[in-house]
Amino acid sequence: MLNVDNLVKSFDSTGGGRKRATERKRVYAIGGASFDVQEGELFTLLGPSGCGKTTTLRSIAGLERPDSGRITLGDRVLFDAGKGVNVAANRRELGMVFQSYAIWPHMSVFKNVSFPLDVLPRNRRPKRQEISERVERVLQVTELSEYAARPATKLSGGQQQRLALARALVIQPDLMLLDEPLSNLDAKLRENMRFELKRLQRELGLTAIYVTHDQSEALVMSSRIAVMNGGNIEQIGKPRAVYTNPATKFVAEFIGTSNFVKGVVASVDGDEVAVDTVEGRLVSKCGEVPPPAVGADALLSLRPESIDVSLTQGPSTVNTWSGQVLTRAFMGDAVDHVVGVGKLEIRTRSNPTQSIEPGTRVHLSVDPTKVILVPVG
Template structure:
């Protein structure tokens, strides 16, 4: 559906942005906002670009929208080439207003001088004369979309008089009214408070799945990304570092950055000392760890083991010998979080965070045993 190939976008270096740009400034370093990014989005899927601020996710989205002009690469939606700098062929750059895509902005960008109805009708009203619908059809189309978004009863209201959630639905209605092949969402939930954000996340997912509209979603919130997406691309410094289904990304991060960015994790560094099929043994300064991994790494490789807090089982009794991977340590602090309880356990040089059922609460200072399921430990290559 959406195919992006080798997209590159650079910005002028900081110094050139000052007023007195000189001829020599052309040689100054350019900043890569997006550096050779490629991905495909299947029909009907919700694809998320996830990463910290400045990673290039928004620039990628704006390039798809036509609001930024990439330096090179191709962008295709369906069979239509929206942007291309392929050598040999003629370069293509369809202007933003002729791409026919839907977009929801972070600020929602709802026009404050128009009513709810007018906001949604606008995209239909500005169509080229030949394609423009009659006044009655426009009105019907708008009301139908407002109906879907449960905003029909507010049609005559001034757009600024809506609540945060209603504004989001209005922005979505406006983006969808032209029935675009692709919907672009730029952090649409980041302006809302936590409670509302959660309920609107499911609302968004419902609408997207019901309409089956292909979507590209940009966010820095990993929870949002995991909850909404069919596929996630984690970006860093203008590159996609990992692309996959939400579960893959969470459970098998391919580098420390992804493991750190998605959820919380403990990292233990070590060295591969033995390998039997998929079962690796890793030596660390505080003891050995057995774990399963499909990666093929030679003996002696330096690795990092990512241990999710919920993988660590805390117990005051030892089962050494019965199960692999038992480490002895001391509880340093604990924190009660309502639906869970965290312990920080000191093991030798490491401090490991655990997360478990609140019914297990252990005094700081107590000696405890930490057990780790080898199937749930993740081997991460050193960057």
């Protein structure tokens, strides 16, 4: 449905002035991003601040003019640097929710939501009853029904953000662009809204691009995730695939928490790779990436929740360590232990009923299928 091809956007970091163009320093917010968004998909651009995700979204919306590249939506060309095409933002017919509220201060909550439908050309405008039904539905989803008659300026910050979301949802656009729309909500409402927004997106068959730096939000809501870093896309995939098989160290670090262990490949037998580390041999059997050659440097990623911690030694001798609990942290739904294993400090995550005092000797084990080989470099 949406195709973004080799999109590049740079800025003059020196501020221009009288300096010659050859002396000005260009900073690339987007360094050649390419991706497709399928119809009915919620596609998330995920990454830290400054990675280029919002600039990419604004380029799709027509609020930024890229240096080069091509953007198409269905059979419509929205931007093509080579052909000089740049459709104005108001003609792209996209729904967008900004981080700022951008609501109409002189209108009620109901009128703010109905406004995009009210101003449609007469031949495309729904009947008054349908407008009311659509507005009431999104107000209910965003928990604003009881405030329908209230002036928009009399809402709290979180309520105003939900109002902006409702206004974008009500028009049911071909493509909806969401720039961290839940950022101003309190923790519980934000969690509820993740599921409500995903449910509504599926029910209405909406196609959406969602920008966030919140990994949990991305994992819960996305059909697919594009992880961005320094203006480039490091990996695109379904949430589970990106989490369990990160393509780079950056992705492994940014999506969740990982213990990284360096080593040298000792042997390769099919999809089973043995790696010698500073604290003994670990075996990986994830089978998702081509194995490195014997003698090559290797980097292993161990997710905390994949490591079993026990007071007693198990029967297996593969991927086992002995160590001492250095510290622990109660997380509510889990307990994290940091265990000293020789020169390593290994973080584990277990059921909240298991809380082991610092100083206690413990045994760690991890299944070979949970030991992830991460590309070095």
